[in-house]
Amino acid sequence: MLTISRLLLATFLSAGLLALASCGSSGSPMATSPGQAETASGDLQLVRALPAPVNTAGGMDQPLLPGDVLTIDVFQAEQLSRTVQIDSRGALSLPLVGPVNAAGKGIRALELELEQLYGARYLQYPEVSIFLKESSGQRVTVDGEVAKAGLYPVSPGTTLLDAIALAGGLRELADQRKVYVYRAFGERKLVANYDVGTIRDGHAENPRIYGGDVVVVFRSQSLVAINSLKEALGLSARVATGIAAIP
Known part of the structure; x- marks a missing residue:
């Protein structure tokens, strides 16, 4: 025996x-180390860090979509401040100025437009601040070795660690060094490898996540x-x- x-x-x-x-030689989308130069494999290109999507201004101003909910604050004019939703036609209905096309515009562009509309007839030097409270079209897919793989909403400022937390965190067999983020960038498809452990330790930047991104956590x-x-x-x-x- x-x-x-x-x-x-x-x-x-x-x-x-x-x-x-x-x-170390398996379980990743490419054999090339992310620390090396950018590498292309078919239609997918491995990069050290993902750039902001091409439809953002400096990565901070994603185009608004029908169904998005905005909080609009007009400084020293509380009667004009409110929370509104962009309708199916892409417009907002606001006091004094009426319908305003918002879909396809960035938040900063819409702020400037409202300041011009209110300043033209109603207010002197208006200051308008807009916050995206809910986004109808901004979703991220989190898959692989996470507690609850699925599709999750993201807001401006959502990071990689936030996305993983939305999916319930990493599973026991997850490899913190092999967390890949896939992103469409114009006609190209980009992917970058991030070490979640290093990010949590504060030794690496916590990258921002955008709607349409796909986060995949590989098994160790x-x-x-x-x-x-x-x-x-x-x-x-x-x-x-x-x-x-x-x-």
Whole structure:
């Protein structure tokens, strides 16, 4: 019986060591290290860091969409301040100025337009601030080794750590070093690799996440191997004690 348990243990140890040896060469979308120069593979290009989508102004002003909910604050004019939703035609209905086309515009552009409209007839030097309270079209996909993979809404300022938190955090077998973010950038598709552990430690920037991004957390092959070894050790112990009888 003891000889059989030793044979089983040796077999599982060999399999585990082979899995450990292969770590780092599998489970990622490309073989090229993200620390190297940008690399293209088919239609997908690996970059060190993702640029903001082309439809944003400096990455801070995403175009508004029908269904978005905005909080509009007109300084020292509380009767004009309100929370409104962009209708299906892409317009806002506001006091004094009436319908205003908003869809397709950035927040800053809409602020300037409202300041001009109110300043033309009603207010002297108006100051308008707009906050995107709810976004109807800004969603991010979080997949892989997370607690709850799925589609989640994002708002301006959402980061990679925020997106992972929305998905319930990382699972036990997740590889913090292999978190990939995919993004459409004009006609190209870009992907970047981020180390979540380094970001949490404050040693790397926490990148912003935009609507349409796809976040994929890969499995750690080393943790898979360790779990296999644990199971092997448990099995061999049961065999050695006679719990798992072998005819």
